[in-house]
Amino acid sequence: MPTSIAPSGDAGTSHGAVVVRDLVKRYGGRPVVAGLDLVAHPGEVTAVLGPNGAGKTTTVECCEGLRTPDGGTVRVLGLDPAADARALRPRVGVMLQDGGLPTGARAGDVLRHVAAMYAAPRDIGELSERLGISTFARTTVRRLSGGQRQRLALAAAVVGRPEVVFLDEPSAGMDPQSRRAVWDLVRELRADGVAVVLTTHLMDEAEDLADHVHVVDHGRVIASGTVRELLTARSEDGADDGAGTVRLDAAPGLDPVALAAAMPGTGWSATADEPGSYVLSGPTDPRALAALTAWLADRDVLVQRLTVGRRTLEDVFLDLTGRHLR
Numbered sequence: 001m002p003t004s005i006a007p008s009g010d011a012g013t014s015h016g017a018v019v020v021r022d023l024v025k026r027y028g029g030r031p032v033v034a035g036l037d038l039v040a041h042p043g044e045v046t047a048v049l050g051p052n053g054a055g056k057t058t059t060v061e062c063c064e065g066l067r068t069p070d071g072g073t074v075r076v077l078g079l080d081p082a083a084d085a086r087a088l089r090p091r092v093g094v095m096l097q098d099g100g101l102p103t104g105a106r107a108g109d110v111l112r113h114v115a116a117m118y119a120a121p122r123d124i125g126e127l128s129e130r131l132g133i134s135t136f137a138r139t140t141v142r143r144l145s146g147g148q149r150q151r152l153a154l155a156a157a158v159v160g161r162p163e164v165v166f167l168d169e170p171s172a173g174m175d176p177q178s179r180r181a182v183w184d185l186v187r188e189l190r191a192d193g194v195a196v197v198l199t200t201h202l203m204d205e206a207e208d209l210a211d212h213v214h215v216v217d218h219g220r221v222i223a224s225g226t227v228r229e230l231l232t233a234r235s236e237d238g239a240d241d242g243a244g245t246v247r248l249d250a251a252p253g254l255d256p257v258a259l260a261a262a263m264p265g266t267g268w269s270a271t272a273d274e275p276g277s278y279v280l281s282g283p284t285d286p287r288a289l290a291a292l293t294a295w296l297a298d299r300d301v302l303v304q305r306l307t308v309g310r311r312t313l314e315d316v317f318l319d320l321t322g323r324h325l326r
Protein backbone atom coordinates (compact mmCIF):
# COMPACT_ATOMS: atom_id res chain seq x y z
CA MET A 1 0.00 0.00 0.00
CA PRO A 2 1.58 3.29 -1.06
CA THR A 3 1.17 5.14 2.16
CA SER A 4 1.85 5.08 5.84
CA ILE A 5 -1.07 7.18 6.97
CA ALA A 6 -2.04 5.49 10.20
CA PRO A 7 -5.58 4.85 11.32
CA SER A 8 -6.50 7.02 14.27
CA GLY A 9 -4.18 6.67 17.24
CA ASP A 10 -6.73 8.06 19.64
CA ALA A 11 -9.24 5.29 19.01
CA GLY A 12 -7.76 3.48 21.97
CA THR A 13 -8.62 6.18 24.47
CA SER A 14 -11.88 6.08 26.35
CA HIS A 15 -12.46 9.84 25.92
CA GLY A 16 -14.74 11.11 23.23
CA ALA A 17 -18.44 11.56 22.74
CA VAL A 18 -18.42 8.51 20.48
CA VAL A 19 -15.89 5.73 20.90
CA VAL A 20 -15.95 2.72 18.60
CA ARG A 21 -13.41 -0.04 19.17
CA ASP A 22 -12.80 -3.05 16.99
CA LEU A 23 -16.40 -3.01 15.73
CA VAL A 24 -17.49 -6.07 13.76
CA LYS A 25 -20.85 -6.47 12.02
CA ARG A 26 -21.74 -9.33 9.71
CA TYR A 27 -24.68 -9.81 7.40
CA GLY A 28 -25.31 -13.43 6.49
CA GLY A 29 -21.85 -14.35 7.75
CA ARG A 30 -20.19 -11.67 5.57
CA PRO A 31 -18.31 -9.05 7.60
CA VAL A 32 -19.29 -5.59 6.34
CA VAL A 33 -17.63 -3.90 9.31
CA ALA A 34 -14.41 -5.69 10.13
CA GLY A 35 -12.62 -4.30 13.18
CA LEU A 36 -13.35 -0.60 12.88
CA ASP A 37 -12.07 2.02 15.34
CA LEU A 38 -13.12 5.63 15.57
CA VAL A 39 -13.49 8.42 18.08
CA ALA A 40 -15.58 11.59 17.78
CA HIS A 41 -15.10 14.52 20.13
CA PRO A 42 -17.43 17.28 21.33
CA GLY A 43 -17.09 20.51 19.34
CA GLU A 44 -15.71 18.66 16.32
CA VAL A 45 -17.03 17.38 13.03
CA THR A 46 -15.85 13.83 12.48
CA ALA A 47 -16.32 12.54 8.94
CA VAL A 48 -16.55 8.88 8.05
CA LEU A 49 -15.58 8.94 4.39
CA GLY A 50 -15.68 5.97 2.06
CA PRO A 51 -17.18 4.54 -1.12
CA ASN A 52 -20.63 2.95 -1.40
CA GLY A 53 -20.84 -0.23 0.62
CA ALA A 54 -17.77 0.53 2.77
CA GLY A 55 -19.75 0.01 5.96
CA LYS A 56 -20.31 3.64 6.98
CA THR A 57 -24.06 3.43 7.53
CA THR A 58 -23.77 0.10 9.34
CA THR A 59 -21.18 1.62 11.69
CA VAL A 60 -23.32 4.63 12.43
CA GLU A 61 -26.40 2.45 12.89
CA CYS A 62 -24.48 0.50 15.56
CA CYS A 63 -23.72 3.82 17.25
CA GLU A 64 -27.39 4.75 17.08
CA GLY A 65 -28.46 1.48 18.68
CA LEU A 66 -30.29 0.44 15.50
CA ARG A 67 -27.96 -2.53 14.87
CA THR A 68 -26.38 -4.93 17.32
CA PRO A 69 -22.63 -5.35 16.84
CA ASP A 70 -21.23 -8.86 16.40
CA GLY A 71 -17.99 -7.79 18.04
CA GLY A 72 -16.17 -4.85 19.57
CA THR A 73 -17.59 -2.04 21.68
CA VAL A 74 -19.50 1.14 20.96
CA ARG A 75 -19.95 3.91 23.51
CA VAL A 76 -21.91 7.10 22.99
CA LEU A 77 -21.57 9.68 25.78
CA GLY A 78 -20.11 6.81 27.80
CA LEU A 79 -23.24 4.67 27.37
CA ASP A 80 -24.14 1.55 25.40
CA PRO A 81 -26.42 2.67 22.53
CA ALA A 82 -28.54 -0.50 22.69
CA ALA A 83 -28.76 -1.09 26.45
CA ASP A 84 -29.00 2.61 27.36
CA ALA A 85 -31.22 3.69 24.45
CA ARG A 86 -33.74 5.42 26.68
CA ALA A 87 -31.11 7.54 28.44
CA LEU A 88 -29.45 8.44 25.15
CA ARG A 89 -32.56 9.34 23.17
CA PRO A 90 -32.86 12.95 24.40
CA ARG A 91 -29.11 13.52 24.04
CA VAL A 92 -28.49 12.14 20.56
CA GLY A 93 -29.80 13.37 17.20
CA VAL A 94 -30.02 11.02 14.24
CA MET A 95 -30.49 11.83 10.58
CA LEU A 96 -31.04 8.62 8.70
CA GLN A 97 -30.18 8.20 5.02
CA ASP A 98 -33.75 7.29 4.06
CA GLY A 99 -35.20 10.02 6.25
CA GLY A 100 -37.14 7.63 8.49
CA LEU A 101 -40.02 10.12 8.50
CA PRO A 102 -43.77 9.34 8.63
CA THR A 103 -44.84 9.72 5.00
CA GLY A 104 -48.48 10.67 5.59
CA ALA A 105 -47.83 13.67 7.86
CA ARG A 106 -47.17 17.26 6.84
CA ALA A 107 -43.58 18.43 7.10
CA GLY A 108 -44.34 21.19 9.59
CA ASP A 109 -46.37 18.84 11.81
CA VAL A 110 -43.54 16.29 11.81
CA LEU A 111 -41.09 18.89 13.05
CA ARG A 112 -43.50 20.21 15.70
CA HIS A 113 -44.20 16.67 16.88
CA VAL A 114 -40.50 15.84 17.21
CA ALA A 115 -39.77 19.14 18.97
CA ALA A 116 -42.53 18.44 21.50
CA MET A 117 -40.63 15.36 22.68
CA TYR A 118 -37.76 17.47 24.03
CA ALA A 119 -37.50 19.58 27.16
CA ALA A 120 -35.89 22.63 25.51
CA PRO A 121 -36.24 22.39 21.73
CA ARG A 122 -34.82 24.90 19.27
CA ASP A 123 -37.03 27.61 17.84
CA ILE A 124 -38.93 25.76 15.09
CA GLY A 125 -39.63 28.92 13.10
CA GLU A 126 -35.97 29.88 12.95
CA LEU A 127 -34.86 26.34 12.10
CA SER A 128 -37.54 26.01 9.39
CA GLU A 129 -36.59 29.34 7.90
CA ARG A 130 -32.88 28.68 7.67
CA LEU A 131 -33.34 25.21 6.17
CA GLY A 132 -36.05 26.42 3.79
CA ILE A 133 -38.66 24.14 5.36
CA SER A 134 -41.22 26.95 5.67
CA THR A 135 -41.83 26.76 1.91
CA PHE A 136 -43.06 23.15 2.13
CA ALA A 137 -44.30 22.97 5.74
CA ARG A 138 -47.86 22.13 4.62
CA THR A 139 -46.79 19.42 2.17
CA THR A 140 -47.02 15.77 3.22
CA VAL A 141 -43.70 13.98 3.54
CA ARG A 142 -44.47 11.55 0.70
CA ARG A 143 -44.76 14.47 -1.72
CA LEU A 144 -41.45 16.05 -0.76
CA SER A 145 -38.43 15.90 -3.05
CA GLY A 146 -35.37 13.98 -1.86
CA GLY A 147 -33.57 17.20 -0.90
CA GLN A 148 -36.61 18.52 1.01
CA ARG A 149 -36.87 15.26 2.96
CA GLN A 150 -33.19 15.51 3.79
CA ARG A 151 -33.62 19.01 5.17
CA LEU A 152 -36.62 17.96 7.24
CA ALA A 153 -34.71 14.94 8.57
CA LEU A 154 -31.80 17.22 9.51
CA ALA A 155 -34.12 19.63 11.31
CA ALA A 156 -35.69 16.71 13.20
CA ALA A 157 -32.22 15.47 14.18
CA VAL A 158 -31.11 18.78 15.69
CA VAL A 159 -34.35 20.32 17.01
CA GLY A 160 -33.89 18.75 20.46
CA ARG A 161 -30.42 20.35 20.99
CA PRO A 162 -28.57 17.01 21.11
CA GLU A 163 -25.00 16.63 22.39
CA VAL A 164 -24.16 14.15 19.63
CA VAL A 165 -25.55 14.22 16.08
CA PHE A 166 -25.20 11.48 13.48
CA LEU A 167 -25.72 12.74 9.95
CA ASP A 168 -25.81 10.12 7.20
CA GLU A 169 -25.04 11.73 3.82
CA PRO A 170 -26.63 15.00 5.01
CA SER A 171 -26.45 16.95 1.75
CA ALA A 172 -27.11 14.09 -0.70
CA GLY A 173 -29.43 15.20 -3.48
CA MET A 174 -29.49 18.85 -2.42
CA ASP A 175 -29.13 21.93 -4.58
CA PRO A 176 -26.08 24.15 -3.84
CA GLN A 177 -28.08 26.67 -1.80
CA SER A 178 -29.59 24.01 0.46
CA ARG A 179 -26.23 22.36 0.81
CA ARG A 180 -24.72 25.63 2.00
CA ALA A 181 -27.52 26.01 4.57
CA VAL A 182 -26.83 22.48 5.82
CA TRP A 183 -23.09 23.07 6.05
CA ASP A 184 -23.63 26.36 7.94
CA LEU A 185 -25.86 24.56 10.41
CA VAL A 186 -23.25 21.82 10.90
CA ARG A 187 -20.58 24.46 11.60
CA GLU A 188 -22.88 26.11 14.13
CA LEU A 189 -23.47 22.80 15.89
CA ARG A 190 -19.73 22.36 16.16
CA ALA A 191 -19.33 25.87 17.57
CA ASP A 192 -21.98 25.00 20.17
CA GLY A 193 -19.88 22.04 21.32
CA VAL A 194 -21.88 19.28 19.64
CA ALA A 195 -20.05 16.15 18.51
CA VAL A 196 -21.07 15.79 14.85
CA VAL A 197 -20.48 12.46 13.12
CA LEU A 198 -20.96 12.75 9.40
CA THR A 199 -20.90 9.88 6.95
CA THR A 200 -20.29 10.86 3.37
CA HIS A 201 -18.77 9.78 0.11
CA LEU A 202 -18.51 13.43 -0.93
CA MET A 203 -14.90 14.42 -0.52
CA ASP A 204 -15.69 18.14 -0.73
CA GLU A 205 -18.16 17.76 2.13
CA ALA A 206 -15.47 16.09 4.25
CA GLU A 207 -12.81 18.59 3.17
CA ASP A 208 -14.97 21.62 3.92
CA LEU A 209 -16.51 20.50 7.17
CA ALA A 210 -14.46 17.88 8.95
CA ASP A 211 -12.01 18.45 11.76
CA HIS A 212 -11.14 14.79 11.62
CA VAL A 213 -11.63 12.29 8.81
CA HIS A 214 -11.73 8.51 9.06
CA VAL A 215 -11.34 6.99 5.61
CA VAL A 216 -13.21 3.68 5.54
CA ASP A 217 -12.92 0.89 3.02
CA HIS A 218 -14.17 -2.70 3.26
CA GLY A 219 -15.36 -2.11 6.82
CA ARG A 220 -12.10 -0.78 8.23
CA VAL A 221 -10.54 2.61 8.83
CA ILE A 222 -7.62 2.70 6.42
CA ALA A 223 -6.48 6.24 7.18
CA SER A 224 -7.33 8.83 9.76
CA GLY A 225 -6.36 12.38 10.57
CA THR A 226 -7.21 15.98 9.92
CA VAL A 227 -7.85 16.84 6.28
CA ARG A 228 -4.50 18.59 6.21
CA GLU A 229 -2.71 15.57 7.68
CA LEU A 230 -4.28 13.26 5.13
CA LEU A 231 -3.49 15.55 2.20
CA THR A 232 0.13 15.97 3.20
CA ALA A 233 0.73 12.42 4.42
CA ARG A 234 4.11 10.95 3.87
CA SER A 235 4.58 8.00 1.58
CA GLU A 236 6.18 4.72 2.62
CA ASP A 237 9.67 5.78 1.60
CA GLY A 238 9.39 8.76 3.93
CA ALA A 239 9.17 11.27 1.11
CA ASP A 240 6.69 14.11 1.31
CA ASP A 241 3.80 13.48 -1.05
CA GLY A 242 3.31 17.22 -1.30
CA ALA A 243 0.15 19.04 -2.16
CA GLY A 244 0.01 18.71 -5.92
CA THR A 245 -1.62 16.37 -8.39
CA VAL A 246 -0.84 16.18 -12.08
CA ARG A 247 -3.40 14.44 -14.26
CA LEU A 248 -2.12 13.33 -17.61
CA ASP A 249 -3.92 11.86 -20.60
CA ALA A 250 -1.57 10.33 -23.16
CA ALA A 251 -0.93 7.00 -24.87
CA PRO A 252 -1.90 3.91 -22.85
CA GLY A 253 0.82 1.62 -21.59
CA LEU A 254 3.18 4.10 -19.94
CA ASP A 255 4.84 2.67 -16.85
CA PRO A 256 3.66 4.60 -13.76
CA VAL A 257 6.83 3.65 -11.89
CA ALA A 258 8.96 5.12 -14.67
CA LEU A 259 6.73 8.20 -14.78
CA ALA A 260 7.22 8.82 -11.06
CA ALA A 261 10.95 8.23 -11.43
CA ALA A 262 11.10 10.86 -14.18
CA MET A 263 10.03 13.53 -11.73
CA PRO A 264 12.63 15.51 -9.78
CA GLY A 265 13.15 14.51 -6.15
CA THR A 266 11.84 11.42 -4.43
CA GLY A 267 8.40 12.58 -3.40
CA TRP A 268 6.43 11.39 -6.40
CA SER A 269 3.98 8.55 -6.87
CA ALA A 270 2.03 7.72 -10.00
CA THR A 271 -0.90 5.49 -10.87
CA ALA A 272 -2.52 4.54 -14.14
CA ASP A 273 -6.09 5.43 -13.41
CA GLU A 274 -7.47 3.80 -16.55
CA PRO A 275 -5.77 3.09 -19.85
CA GLY A 276 -4.09 6.30 -21.05
CA SER A 277 -5.01 8.26 -17.94
CA TYR A 278 -2.36 8.83 -15.26
CA VAL A 279 -2.31 10.61 -11.94
CA LEU A 280 0.96 11.81 -10.40
CA SER A 281 1.13 13.09 -6.84
CA GLY A 282 4.01 15.07 -5.45
CA PRO A 283 5.58 18.50 -4.93
CA THR A 284 4.28 20.15 -8.06
CA ASP A 285 6.44 23.01 -9.27
CA PRO A 286 7.58 24.30 -12.70
CA ARG A 287 10.66 22.04 -12.65
CA ALA A 288 8.49 18.98 -12.13
CA LEU A 289 6.28 19.81 -15.10
CA ALA A 290 9.32 20.51 -17.30
CA ALA A 291 10.80 17.14 -16.33
CA LEU A 292 7.55 15.37 -17.10
CA THR A 293 7.05 16.91 -20.55
CA ALA A 294 10.75 16.33 -21.39
CA TRP A 295 10.43 12.65 -20.42
CA LEU A 296 7.34 12.32 -22.62
CA ALA A 297 9.02 14.16 -25.52
CA ASP A 298 12.03 11.81 -25.31
CA ARG A 299 9.62 8.93 -25.88
CA ASP A 300 7.71 10.74 -28.60
CA VAL A 301 4.54 10.66 -26.50
CA LEU A 302 2.01 13.38 -27.30
CA VAL A 303 0.17 14.78 -24.30
CA GLN A 304 -3.57 14.95 -24.91
CA ARG A 305 -4.44 16.64 -21.66
CA LEU A 306 -2.46 17.77 -18.67
CA THR A 307 -3.98 19.40 -15.62
CA VAL A 308 -2.38 20.49 -12.41
CA GLY A 309 -4.40 20.74 -9.24
CA ARG A 310 -4.16 20.54 -5.53
CA ARG A 311 -4.39 17.14 -3.96
CA THR A 312 -7.81 16.09 -2.72
CA LEU A 313 -9.14 13.38 -0.43
CA GLU A 314 -10.13 11.57 -3.63
CA ASP A 315 -6.41 11.38 -4.48
CA VAL A 316 -5.64 10.11 -0.98
CA PHE A 317 -8.24 7.38 -1.39
CA LEU A 318 -6.90 6.50 -4.83
CA ASP A 319 -3.37 6.24 -3.42
CA LEU A 320 -4.56 4.02 -0.59
CA THR A 321 -6.75 1.66 -2.56
CA GLY A 322 -6.05 2.16 -6.26
CA ARG A 323 -9.76 2.91 -6.64
CA HIS A 324 -11.95 5.99 -6.79
CA LEU A 325 -14.29 6.94 -3.97
CA ARG A 326 -17.25 6.69 -6.34
Ligand SMILES: Nc1ncnc2c1ncn2[C@@H]1O[C@H](COP(=O)(O)OP(=O)(O)OP(=O)(O)O)[C@@H](O)[C@H]1O
Residues within 6 Å of the ligand: 027, 028, 032, 050, 051, 052, 053, 054, 055, 056, 057, 058, 059, 201
Ligand atom coordinates in the same frame (compact mmCIF):
# COMPACT_ATOMS: atom_id res chain seq x y z
N1 LIG B 1 -29.63 -5.24 6.43
C1 LIG B 1 -28.67 -5.66 5.62
N2 LIG B 1 -28.63 -6.96 5.24
C2 LIG B 1 -27.66 -7.44 4.43
N3 LIG B 1 -26.66 -6.68 3.94
C3 LIG B 1 -26.63 -5.38 4.28
C4 LIG B 1 -27.64 -4.81 5.13
N4 LIG B 1 -27.35 -3.50 5.29
C5 LIG B 1 -26.23 -3.25 4.57
N5 LIG B 1 -25.80 -4.38 3.97
C6 LIG B 1 -24.60 -4.51 3.14
O1 LIG B 1 -23.48 -4.14 3.94
C7 LIG B 1 -22.52 -3.43 3.17
C8 LIG B 1 -22.21 -2.11 3.83
O2 LIG B 1 -23.37 -1.29 3.74
P1 LIG B 1 -23.41 0.16 4.37
O3 LIG B 1 -24.77 0.71 4.06
O4 LIG B 1 -22.98 0.13 5.77
O5 LIG B 1 -22.31 0.91 3.50
P2 LIG B 1 -22.09 2.45 3.28
O6 LIG B 1 -20.63 2.66 3.40
O7 LIG B 1 -22.95 3.25 4.20
O8 LIG B 1 -22.55 2.66 1.78
P3 LIG B 1 -23.41 3.83 1.11
O9 LIG B 1 -22.48 4.96 0.90
O10 LIG B 1 -23.85 3.20 -0.16
O11 LIG B 1 -24.54 4.13 2.04
C9 LIG B 1 -23.10 -3.31 1.78
O12 LIG B 1 -22.54 -4.32 0.97
C10 LIG B 1 -24.58 -3.54 1.98
O13 LIG B 1 -25.15 -4.13 0.84
